[in-house]
Amino acid sequence: MADEPSKEKSLEIDYTIPKKSWMEPSTEFRKGTYCYPAASRHEKYLELPHPREWQPTDEDWKLPEDWREVILRGMEDRLNRYRSYRLFLDICVRCGACADKCHFFIGSGDPKNMPVLRAELLRSIYRKYFTLSGKVFGKLAGARELTEEVVKEWFSYFYQCTECRRCSVFCPYGIDTCEITMMARELLNLVGLNINWILEPAANCYRTGNHLGIPPHAFKSTVDFAVDELQEITGVKVEVPINRKGAEILFISPSADYFASPHWYTFLGYLLLFHEIGLDYTWSTYASEGGNFGLFHSAELAKRLNAKIYSEAKRLGVKWILGGECGHMWRVIHQYMDTFNGPADFLEEPVSPITGTRFDHARSTKMVHICEFTADLMMNNKLRLDPSRNRKWKVTYHDSCNTARGMGLFEEPRYILRNVCQEFYEMPENTIKEKTFCCGSGSGLGADENMETRLRGGFPRANAVRYVHEKFGVNLLTCICAIDRATLPPLLEYWVPGVEVAGVHELVGNALVLRGEKERTTNLRGEPLDSTISPSPSSGERAG
Amino acid sequence: MFKTKRFWVSNFGFRASNLQGFKIMGLWYSVSAILLLTFLVVIGIEGMGLVSFFTIFIPYAALFLFVVGFLYRVLKWATSPVPFHIPTVSGQQRSLSWIKADNIDSPYTTGGVVKRLALDILLFRPLLKNEKVEMQAPQRLLFKPSVLLWFGAMAFHWSFLVILLRHLRFFLEPVPSTIVILQRVDSIFQGLIPVIYITDIIILVALGYLFVRRIIYPQVRYISLSSDYFVLLLILGIVLSGVLMRLIYKVDLVQVKEWAMAMLRLRPVAPKEVNLLFYIHLFFISLLVAYFPLSKLMHMPGIFLSPTRNLTNTSRNQRHINPWDYPVKTHTYEEYEEEFRDSMKEVGLPIEKG
Structure with missing residues (x-):
C-alpha cells in the first residue's frame, strides 16, 4: 500500500479537542482510515x-x-x-x-x-x-x-x-x-x-460453509497437505476424518486455521492432539467455519450463519461439539447459539471420552472450548509433554476480547501454556483478562485498506507487548483468536518488531510427545528448535 | 508494570492551554436557566404572592410527574425483552472443577449476581477500577489508578442519601429514633451552634468537584451537555439554599413541618412568613423531582436492569430464550451438497445422495 504508515513517518496521536461541537457531524473519509463498502x-x-x-x-x-x-x-x-x-x-x-x-x-x-x-x-x-x-x-x-x-x-x-x-x-x-x-x-x-470485509466472508460462509470460500474438495486437499507436513515433522501419519457420520464429536474451528498463517500451525496442533488421544471425531465441510461475521452485521445474519453448526451436528449424528481457537466465534457460541438455534436436544451432555470429565457448564449448548478440553487432559495427565521443544519462545498470552469479556475463559489457556512452554510472562495487569486490549481489527475491521485505523487501534495492545518484549525478551504472543492471529502480525511488525504470533495449540502440538514419533528436529513451523527468530511468514491475513 | 515511567502529555489531565478561548455554550445556558428560575420564584412569591402555587400546586404536580414518569420509564425498560444473554464477564468462568471460578465478576448463581449488583450500586465498583491512560514519548502508555471520580461520586451520592434521610424528620411524627441518631452522627464532630452537618460540607465539595471536572478536563467538557450542567447546578442550588437556611437565614422549622405534615395528609396549608430561601429550596426540589424521569438521573433505577450486569454467566448450561425469535432463511446442507456434490465425490468425501 502506497501511503501505509511507515517507521519513518510514524503515526501521530493528538489529543487536542476540536473547536467545533461534536454535534456537527464529522464525515471526512481519509484514505487508510475507512473500510471499503460491500460489493x-x-x-x-x-x-x-x-x-x-x-x-x-x-x-x-x-x-x-x-x-x-x-x-x-x-x-x-x-x-x-x-x-x-x-x-x-x-x-x-x-x-x-x-x-x-x-x-x-x-x-x-x-x-x-x-x-x-x-x-x-x-x-x-x-x-x-x-x-x-x-x-x-x-x-x-x-x-x-x-x-x-x-x-x-x-x-x-x-x-x-x-x-x-x-x-x-x-x-x-x-x-x-x-x-x-x-x-x-x-x-x-x-x-x-x-462494509465488504464483513459481507464477503459472510456471503462465502453462507455458500461454502466458511469465510474464505473454500469448497469441500479444496478443504480435503488442504487437510491432505497438513497430514503430509505432519508426517514429515513427526514421522507419524495422522488420520483426519471429514464429514464422517457417527463420530462422537464434531470439531469446528475458524476457517483461517486451515488456510492462513500463522493459524496453520495451530491447525497442525489440533490434528496432532486429536490423533494422539485417539479422539473419535470429525471435521465438517458444510460447517467448516466457527467464526461468524454475521455477528458484526446483524443478529439475523449471525443466526443464519450459526444455524449450520447444530444442523450439521444433527446430520452427522455426533454426541457433542468441540470448538477451536476463535474469539467472536466463542462469543456467539457462549452467549448466542443456544438462543439462536437451540435447543440442541438431539445432542448429549459433553463428556470427555479420554478423562470422563463431564463438562456440565456446557450442559445446554453442548459445545466445549478446546482450551477447556485440553486443560482437562493435562490436569488428568493424559498427555506426554516436552516443553523444551518450545524453548526458543518466551511466551506471553493475549486474551482476546470475546473469550475474556464474553466468556471469562482466563485460566484454561494459561494452564495449558504453563504446561507446554518453559518461559511464560504476563503483560501488565491493566491489559489482560477482563481489561484486555483488542487487537484493533476485530468485528470485521481487519481489512487492508483501513490499515492506519488498525494500527492506531492496536497501539495499546502492542504497547503492552512491547513492555514484556523489552523487559523479559518475550518473542511470542499467543492467543486463541483467529482474527488476532491474522491481524496482530502486521501490527506487531509496526509497533514492536521481533515478536511473533501463535495459537495456543501450536505450542501444544510442539510439546506433545506422540507415540511412535521420530525425534523432532523442527517445530511445527519447520524451524529448528533452537533457532533465533526467523522472519515472519507473509501470507493471507483474512481471519476466520 | 508501567507504573514507574514518566510522561510528557496527559490526555486526561488539566492543561491550562485548553482553557484559553474556550466556550461552553451549554454551561451558560444552564446558568441562565438557573438564574431565570430563581428570579421566577422570587417574583412569584414576593411580587405576586403566589405562595400556595409554589408550596402546594407545584410540589404536588412535581410529585405526580415524578411518580408517573418514573413508573413509565421503568416499566418501559422492564417490559422490553432481553433477547440475548449478554453479561459483561469480568472474572473467571465456572468451567472445570479445579479452576477457581469468580462468582462475583462472572456470576454463576443468583447470589453472585446480587453481590455483583450490590457492589456496583452501593460501592460504584467499576469506577473504583478506573485508571487513567497517559502517553509517554515515544509512544508509550502508562496506566495510573484514578479514583478521584469514584471518590467524588461516592461522596456525592452517599451524602445526598443521608441528607434525604435526615429530611424525613419533617415528614414523620414522632421522628423515628434512627433518623435522630443519623442526624446526631452527621453532626458529631463539632460543638458548633448552629450545627454544621458533615454531609452538607461533603456534598458541596463533591458537587464542586463534579462540576469543575466538567469544565477543566477537555474531554469531559467536550462531551458535557447543557443538561449535565443544569442538573448539577440545580442540586447545588438546593444544597446552598438549604445550608443557608440552616446557618444564616433561619427558617421557622415549626411552620415548615406543619406544612409538610399537611401536605402528607392531603389537606395542604401554605406556610406563612417563612424565609424566601425556603421557597427557592422547595421550588428547585420540585423541579428536580419533575425533571428526574425525563433525564439521565434515571440511571438510578436503570442500573438494576442493566443486562450486562444482572445476568449470570451461565449461557452454556442454561438456555436463554429470545421471546421474539423468528425463523430465518438458511443455506441448508442439501443445497450445499447440490452445488458441490461432484467435487465432493471426486475427492472421496461422503455424500448423502448419489
Missing part, C-alpha cells in the same frame, strides 16, 4: 436491502428515497426488541470513565472514538425522535436532526469500533458500546450501507 453482489446473495455500488468518498451515497423513515422505523423496532438498546441510550450520565478505555481513542485521540461520544452519535438521534426532553429542549438536551451527514458519520465511527466491550467493564452501569454499535450497524444495513 453489491454479496448483499444480493444474502438478500440484504438496497444493494448498490457506492463509495464513502462520494458526495451522494445513493440512499433510498425513504432512508430517514427506514432508519427511524428501524430504531423504534429495535428499541422495542432490546432492553439493552433502550436502557443504554437512556441512562448514560456522560461521566467519561469510558473515554480512555477505548483502544481507538487512545490510538487516535479523536474524541468521537470515546465510547461515550460514539454512543452519543446514536443517542442524539434517539433523543430527537423518541424522547420528550429531546423533543422539547432539542440541542440543550443533546438532541439533533437525522441528516445524511449523520448517517455518514455513523458509517465512519461505528466501523471504528471493534465491539470489544472493554468500556463496558469500566462503565458504572455496564453500558456496552458493543450493543450500541450492533444497533447502528443494523440500521446502516437497512439503507444498504455495509
Whole structure:
C-alpha cells in the first residue's frame, strides 16, 4: 500500500479537542482510515436491502428515497426488541470513565472514538425522535436532526469500533458500546450501507460453509497437505476424518486455521492432539467455519450463519461439539447459539471420552472450548509433554476480547501454556483478562485498506507487548483468536518488531510427545528448535 | 508494570492551554436557566404572592410527574425483552472443577449476581477500577489508578442519601429514633451552634468537584451537555439554599413541618412568613423531582436492569430464550451438497445422495 504508515513517518496521536461541537457531524473519509463498502453482489446473495455500488468518498451515497423513515422505523423496532438498546441510550450520565478505555481513542485521540461520544452519535438521534426532553429542549438536551451527514458519520465511527466491550467493564452501569454499535450497524444495513470485509466472508460462509470460500474438495486437499507436513515433522501419519457420520464429536474451528498463517500451525496442533488421544471425531465441510461475521452485521445474519453448526451436528449424528481457537466465534457460541438455534436436544451432555470429565457448564449448548478440553487432559495427565521443544519462545498470552469479556475463559489457556512452554510472562495487569486490549481489527475491521485505523487501534495492545518484549525478551504472543492471529502480525511488525504470533495449540502440538514419533528436529513451523527468530511468514491475513 | 515511567502529555489531565478561548455554550445556558428560575420564584412569591402555587400546586404536580414518569420509564425498560444473554464477564468462568471460578465478576448463581449488583450500586465498583491512560514519548502508555471520580461520586451520592434521610424528620411524627441518631452522627464532630452537618460540607465539595471536572478536563467538557450542567447546578442550588437556611437565614422549622405534615395528609396549608430561601429550596426540589424521569438521573433505577450486569454467566448450561425469535432463511446442507456434490465425490468425501 502506497501511503501505509511507515517507521519513518510514524503515526501521530493528538489529543487536542476540536473547536467545533461534536454535534456537527464529522464525515471526512481519509484514505487508510475507512473500510471499503460491500460489493453489491454479496448483499444480493444474502438478500440484504438496497444493494448498490457506492463509495464513502462520494458526495451522494445513493440512499433510498425513504432512508430517514427506514432508519427511524428501524430504531423504534429495535428499541422495542432490546432492553439493552433502550436502557443504554437512556441512562448514560456522560461521566467519561469510558473515554480512555477505548483502544481507538487512545490510538487516535479523536474524541468521537470515546465510547461515550460514539454512543452519543446514536443517542442524539434517539433523543430527537423518541424522547420528550429531546423533543422539547432539542440541542440543550443533546438532541439533533437525522441528516445524511449523520448517517455518514455513523458509517465512519461505528466501523471504528471493534465491539470489544472493554468500556463496558469500566462503565458504572455496564453500558456496552458493543450493543450500541450492533444497533447502528443494523440500521446502516437497512439503507444498504455495509462494509465488504464483513459481507464477503459472510456471503462465502453462507455458500461454502466458511469465510474464505473454500469448497469441500479444496478443504480435503488442504487437510491432505497438513497430514503430509505432519508426517514429515513427526514421522507419524495422522488420520483426519471429514464429514464422517457417527463420530462422537464434531470439531469446528475458524476457517483461517486451515488456510492462513500463522493459524496453520495451530491447525497442525489440533490434528496432532486429536490423533494422539485417539479422539473419535470429525471435521465438517458444510460447517467448516466457527467464526461468524454475521455477528458484526446483524443478529439475523449471525443466526443464519450459526444455524449450520447444530444442523450439521444433527446430520452427522455426533454426541457433542468441540470448538477451536476463535474469539467472536466463542462469543456467539457462549452467549448466542443456544438462543439462536437451540435447543440442541438431539445432542448429549459433553463428556470427555479420554478423562470422563463431564463438562456440565456446557450442559445446554453442548459445545466445549478446546482450551477447556485440553486443560482437562493435562490436569488428568493424559498427555506426554516436552516443553523444551518450545524453548526458543518466551511466551506471553493475549486474551482476546470475546473469550475474556464474553466468556471469562482466563485460566484454561494459561494452564495449558504453563504446561507446554518453559518461559511464560504476563503483560501488565491493566491489559489482560477482563481489561484486555483488542487487537484493533476485530468485528470485521481487519481489512487492508483501513490499515492506519488498525494500527492506531492496536497501539495499546502492542504497547503492552512491547513492555514484556523489552523487559523479559518475550518473542511470542499467543492467543486463541483467529482474527488476532491474522491481524496482530502486521501490527506487531509496526509497533514492536521481533515478536511473533501463535495459537495456543501450536505450542501444544510442539510439546506433545506422540507415540511412535521420530525425534523432532523442527517445530511445527519447520524451524529448528533452537533457532533465533526467523522472519515472519507473509501470507493471507483474512481471519476466520 | 508501567507504573514507574514518566510522561510528557496527559490526555486526561488539566492543561491550562485548553482553557484559553474556550466556550461552553451549554454551561451558560444552564446558568441562565438557573438564574431565570430563581428570579421566577422570587417574583412569584414576593411580587405576586403566589405562595400556595409554589408550596402546594407545584410540589404536588412535581410529585405526580415524578411518580408517573418514573413508573413509565421503568416499566418501559422492564417490559422490553432481553433477547440475548449478554453479561459483561469480568472474572473467571465456572468451567472445570479445579479452576477457581469468580462468582462475583462472572456470576454463576443468583447470589453472585446480587453481590455483583450490590457492589456496583452501593460501592460504584467499576469506577473504583478506573485508571487513567497517559502517553509517554515515544509512544508509550502508562496506566495510573484514578479514583478521584469514584471518590467524588461516592461522596456525592452517599451524602445526598443521608441528607434525604435526615429530611424525613419533617415528614414523620414522632421522628423515628434512627433518623435522630443519623442526624446526631452527621453532626458529631463539632460543638458548633448552629450545627454544621458533615454531609452538607461533603456534598458541596463533591458537587464542586463534579462540576469543575466538567469544565477543566477537555474531554469531559467536550462531551458535557447543557443538561449535565443544569442538573448539577440545580442540586447545588438546593444544597446552598438549604445550608443557608440552616446557618444564616433561619427558617421557622415549626411552620415548615406543619406544612409538610399537611401536605402528607392531603389537606395542604401554605406556610406563612417563612424565609424566601425556603421557597427557592422547595421550588428547585420540585423541579428536580419533575425533571428526574425525563433525564439521565434515571440511571438510578436503570442500573438494576442493566443486562450486562444482572445476568449470570451461565449461557452454556442454561438456555436463554429470545421471546421474539423468528425463523430465518438458511443455506441448508442439501443445497450445499447440490452445488458441490461432484467435487465432493471426486475427492472421496461422503455424500448423502448419489
